[in-house]
Amino acid sequence: MSIISKDIQKAIALLTNEELVAIPTETVYGLAGNIFSEKAIKSIFDTKKRPFFNPLIVHISSMDELETIVSEVPEKAKLLAKTFWPGSMTLVLKKQKNIPDMITAGKDTVAVRVPNHPLTLELLQKLPFPLAAPSANPFSSISPTKPAHVERYFKNDIQMVLDGGACKNGIESTIIGFENGEPIIYRLGALSLEDIEAVVGKVEIKNKKEESPDAPGMLDKHYSPATNTVLTSDITSEIKKYLPKKIGVLAFNSSFKTHAIFTEIVLSTTSDLQEAASKLYDALHELDSLNLDVIIAEKLPETGLGKSINDRLQRAAFSS
Numbered sequence: 001m002s003i004i005s006k007d008i009q010k011a012i013a014l015l016t017n018e019e020l021v022a023i024p025t026e027t028v029y030g031l032a033g034n035i036f037s038e039k040a041i042k043s044i045f046d047t048k049k050r051p052f053f054n055p056l057i058v059h060i061s062s063m064d065e066l067e068t069i070v071s072e073v074p075e076k077a078k079l080l081a082k083t084f085w086p087g088s089m090t091l092v093l094k095k096q097k098n099i100p101d102m103i104t105a106g107k108d109t110v111a112v113r114v115p116n117h118p119l120t121l122e123l124l125q126k127l128p129f130p131l132a133a134p135s136a137n138p139f140s141s142i143s144p145t146k147p148a149h150v151e152r153y154f155k156n157d158i159q160m161v162l163d164g165g166a167c168k169n170g171i172e173s174t175i176i177g178f179e180n181g182e183p184i185i186y187r188l189g190a191l192s193l194e195d196i197e198a199v200v201g202k203v204e205i206k207n208k209k210e211e212s213p214d215a216p217g218m219l220d221k222h223y224s225p226a227t228n229t230v231l232t233s234d235i236t237s238e239i240k241k242y243l244p245k246k247i248g249v250l251a252f253n254s255s256f257k258t259h260a261i262f263t264e265i266v267l268s269t270t271s272d273l274q275e276a277a278s279k280l281y282d283a284l285h286e287l288d289s290l291n292l293d294v295i296i297a298e299k300l301p302e303t304g305l306g307k308s309i310n311d312r313l314q315r316a317a318f319s320s
């Protein structure tokens, strides 16, 4: 018999009792509850202050469970699941009848993934039900990539953060839906477009709110610090515009630090996009805690994960 850690035991007990537990994944921390418990699912929406039109992702422990959640799996979905699960890819497929409407916001599709974190995989294997888990942050704010981020948001609201360390990938999963059997990207994310296209060929992207009525969570403003944030390819000119205000710079690979700016975080001095993604939200949390007048963020190259990171920075900087 395998030994179950105290933490996993406690998480199992809480989840079985229809309570919520924050769980680690390789992308971001999730706020998890039993998909079949109306009480748990309601409390996910309440805790996050998330509108009910925004559906949740179902987390399962392996591809074998997929048929209990969805009713149809197109060939290309099978291929993607075989290639990338466990991993940072969510598939949107036709749902099984028993998946509650609150999970899917009344749609006939459901979003599902097998996350790639040893603690959460163990937890999912031991539970007799899948977990719904949106990112563990209040609606539209910065996603959490460390236990401390979740605690800052929800210390008084939830009983447990299952501590799995810092999230390796650091941005949310890539969401893929299907139209006539062909994959469509609804949300850019931690699995790059190039990696996906290497397996299934050219893939269309529909991740703008107006393009994609099917991905209701793709809001213009999202992943946002409370601090005013701007996104630019020309940090130096932007700094000039804001001086003498209190400025924080979020740079990609090189420093813009002069005595005139208050602080700076460089995401990857070696231009490593994976490293940049893993540090992105932690850097935004940090800058947001410093009472800055403005965060000036540098646009990354539009290749690989750079495209996904720019998507997040654009939404972080969106002002209506």
Ligand code: TXA
Binding pocket: 025, 027, 028, 029, 030, 031, 054, 055, 056, 057, 090, 092, 104, 107, 109, 110, 111, 115, 133, 134, 135, 136, 171, 172, 173, 174, 175, 186, 214, 215, 216, 217, 218
């Ligand atoms: O990496 C991740 O995906 C993390 C971790 C915890 O797994 N979860 C996450 O969940 O980012 P959340 O709820 O923050 O984002 C889920 C997105 C939402 O934008 C939602 O609109 C979309 O998935 N979604 C869920 N069900 C959908 C469906 N049936 N059709 C289209 N989009 C869906």
Ligand code: MG
Binding pocket: 134, 135, 143
């Ligand atoms: Mg989220």
